[in-house]
Amino acid sequence: MEKRPGGAGSMADDSKPLNFIQQTINSDLEAGVVDKVVTRFPPEPNGYLHIGHAKSICLNFGLAQQYGGDCHLRFDDTNPEKEEDEYVQAIIEDVQWLGFQWSGDIRYASDYFGQLYEWAQYLIREGKAYVCELNAEQMREYRGTLTEPGKNSPFRDRPVEESLILLESMKNGDVDEGLMTLRAKIDMASPNVSLRDPVMYRVKKVPHHRTGDAWNIYPAYDFAHGQEDAIEGVSHSVCTLEFASNRPLYDWFIENLPVPATPHQYEFGRLNLNYSVTSKRKLKQLVDEGHVDGWNDPRMPTISGLRRRGVPAVAIRNFCDSLAVAKTDGMVDMSQLEHFIRDELNTNAPRAMTVMRPLKVVMTNLPEDHLEQLQAPMHPNLDMGNRTLPFTREIYIDQNDFKEEYSKKLNKKLSPGKRVRLRNGYVIEAIDFVKNDSGEVVQVNASLVPDTLGTDPADGVKPKGVVHWVSAQHCVDCDVYLYDRLFSDPLPDAGDKNFLDAINPDSLQILTGCKTEVGLTDAEAGQPYQFEREGYFCKDSKNSSAERLVFNQTIALRSTWVEA
Numbered sequence: 001m002e003k004r005p006g007g008a009g010s011m012a013d014d015s016k017p018l019n020f021i022q023q024t025i026n027s028d029l030e031a032g033v034v035d036k037v038v039t040r041f042p043p044e045p046n047g048y049l050h051i052g053h054a055k056s057i058c059l060n061f062g063l064a065q066q067y068g069g070d071c072h073l074r075f076d077d078t079n080p081e082k083e084e085d086e087y088v089q090a091i092i093e094d095v096q097w098l099g100f101q102w103s104g105d106i107r108y109a110s111d112y113f114g115q116l117y118e119w120a121q122y123l124i125r126e127g128k129a130y131v132c133e134l135n136a137e138q139m140r141e142y143r144g145t146l147t148e149p150g151k152n153s154p155f156r157d158r159p160v161e162e163s164l165i166l167l168e169s170m171k172n173g174d175v176d177e178g179l180m181t182l183r184a185k186i187d188m189a190s191p192n193v194s195l196r197d198p199v200m201y202r203v204k205k206v207p208h209h210r211t212g213d214a215w216n217i218y219p220a221y222d223f224a225h226g227q228e229d230a231i232e233g234v235s236h237s238v239c240t241l242e243f244a245s246n247r248p249l250y251d252w253f254i255e256n257l258p259v260p261a262t263p264h265q266y267e268f269g270r271l272n273l274n275y276s277v278t279s280k281r282k283l284k285q286l287v288d289e290g291h292v293d294g295w296n297d298p299r300m301p302t303i304s305g306l307r308r309r310g311v312p313a314v315a316i317r318n319f320c321d322s323l324a325v326a327k328t329d330g331m332v333d334m335s336q337l338e339h340f341i342r343d344e345l346n347t348n349a350p351r352a353m354t355v356m357r358p359l360k361v362v363m364t365n366l367p368e369d370h371l372e373q374l375q376a377p378m379h380p381n382l383d384m385g386n387r388t389l390p391f392t393r394e395i396y397i398d399q400n401d402f403k404e405e406y407s408k409k410l411n412k413k414l415s416p417g418k419r420v421r422l423r424n425g426y427v428i429e430a431i432d433f434v435k436n437d438s439g440e441v442v443q444v445n446a447s448l449v450p451d452t453l454g455t456d457p458a459d460g461v462k463p464k465g466v467v468h469w470v471s472a473q474h475c476v477d478c479d480v481y482l483y484d485r486l487f488s489d490p491l492p493d494a495g496d497k498n499f500l501d502a503i504n505p506d507s508l509q510i511l512t513g514c515k516t517e518v519g520l521t522d523a524e525a526g527q528p529y530q531f532e533r534e535g536y537f538c539k540d541s542k543n544s545s546a547e548r549l550v551f552n553q554t555i556a557l558r559s560t561w562v563e564a
């Protein structure tokens with residue numbers, strides 16, 4: 001077992017083997033290469049955060065907590081075309097809701113535009129950058145391929161003064177988009193295509209959500225990210241695997257610029273979840289084309305969707321902590337996330353009863369005005385206290401819990417002459433039933449078996465089943481949104497599949513006229529409950545109002561999916 005750093009800030013879980021980033025940090029600390037661990041989470045504000053981002057958040061903030069260091073929240077806002085303040089606000093809310101707090105102020109790549117520009121001028125003066133006038137297509141031709149080297153741009157050796165002046169004109173808006181770029185002068189024959197004179201700045205005459213129209217050029221990710229890390233003193237810059245081939249470029253800028261620190265980049269495998277897509281572009285398409293009810297639709301794999309659905313933040317953190325931090329991409333089963341959700345909800349969600357498809361039951365041996373206050377535990381963990389259930393002559397049970405005729409196979413149901421126990425209440429016995437003109441059972445007449453609260457009937461005829469119920473006089477109407485997985489294909493966007501074709505047409509089912517306990521009228525939006533025998537639910541933050549109570553299904557009690 002490797003040695004871990006101790007100290008006040010250390011929250012290392014000694015039961016788990018160290019991942020490769022922790023191993024690197026330990027040896028950096030031991031060798032004195034770094035004395036404080038500083039990480040960052042760098043979202044681009046071009047969409048809402050999804051479950052994949054949660055892995056990166058838990059990793060970066062987790063490392064800072066574990067080693068008593070800092071984690072910065074830095075918006076990677078270098079591409080104004082797709083970025084909006086709405087996304088910035090949503091990301092801030094999601095990170096905090098997940099339970100993390102960044103060190104210091106929120107940072108923005110755009111805070112460093114001035115410094116980056118000076119460093120660009122510095123590289124030009126050093127003979128290590130130049131303004132290039134090849135257009136995008138020519139640039140592609142000159143770049144070469146994986147097997148063939150590229151060719152030098154005809155502008156590569158233009159005088160330093162000329163590049164400085166042209167860069168200034170680009171910045172001031174005197175150059176049209178697409179006509180010029182600033183490029184680093186590295187090596188057009190490098191086997192690593194990232195090093196073939198990469199673009200540092202492009203002309204984009206687009207206003208920026210923070211800097212307005214101050215800039216007409218914007219830095220490329222590669223020219224921005226490492227320098228931002230250096231400015232902020234980031235020690236371990238953790239990103240996903242697709243950036244591995246950019247690492248030599250990250251290092252090249254750090255080596256060739258007078259930066260205040262020497263950060264290093266490490267890449268880990270991104271989280272891919274089956275039955276799901278984790279690309280902001282695709283999630284945005286689902287929203288823009290109206291396939292879902294916004295970024296926070298409870299079926300979306302976004303943090304805001306999971307929150308609206310009633311998934312506790314701790315379940316997401318536990319799931320992320322269970323994932324391997326490895327140097328390969330992996331596919332994780334949706335059922336693994338669902339396991340952590342059920343586990344958390346089973347332990348902590350208070351219990352309630354909601355009848356989804358109400359069927360009236362009249363206890364003919366009780367007086368019309370019968371009202372009894374029954375006590376029921378909030379949870380099997382009795383420390384959570386009791387709730388009161390008003391019990392009256394008329395109650396509702398679920399249509400599925402009644403059968404017109406008794407059958408041995410369905411012997412847990414109520415049927416004429418047969419008994420069931422009302423959950424947290426008495427045993428009742430059905431007498432007969434009433435049908436409407438369409439032949440549907442609309443009322444069951446029953447009798448209450450006396451003295452059966454908490455004990456078996458004195459005549460020894462024990463009920464086989466237990467059913468949930470609510471008082472017909474003391475209940476509230478609600479709508480219940482039942483959700484299933486958004487995609488019915490485990491790999492909706494694999495290969496050249498169109499992920500829209502894989503949308504599960506039955507991913508939302510709306511039940512109206514459901515009946516729930518009066519106590520749930522004031523339920524807090526997002527607070528999960530177990531509706532006994534049905535699953536986990538929470539009040540919906542968007543569709544609930546003073547007139548309408550709406551519950552989202554967070555998850556069923558058990559999975560009905562057979563895993564691939």
Ligand code: ATP
Pocket residue numbers: 041042043044045051052053055056076238239240269270271272278279280281
């Ligand atoms: P997308 O592909 O959804 O647009 P992105 O990588 O462009 O994602 P960013 O906003 O740049 O999104 O991501 C912020 C951070 O989150 C980055 O460090 C990125 O590597 C990480 N990240 C993004 N997606 C995942 C994922 N699926 N698994 C793990 N980390 C991720």
Ligand code: MG
Pocket residue numbers: 044
């Ligand atoms: Mg990105």
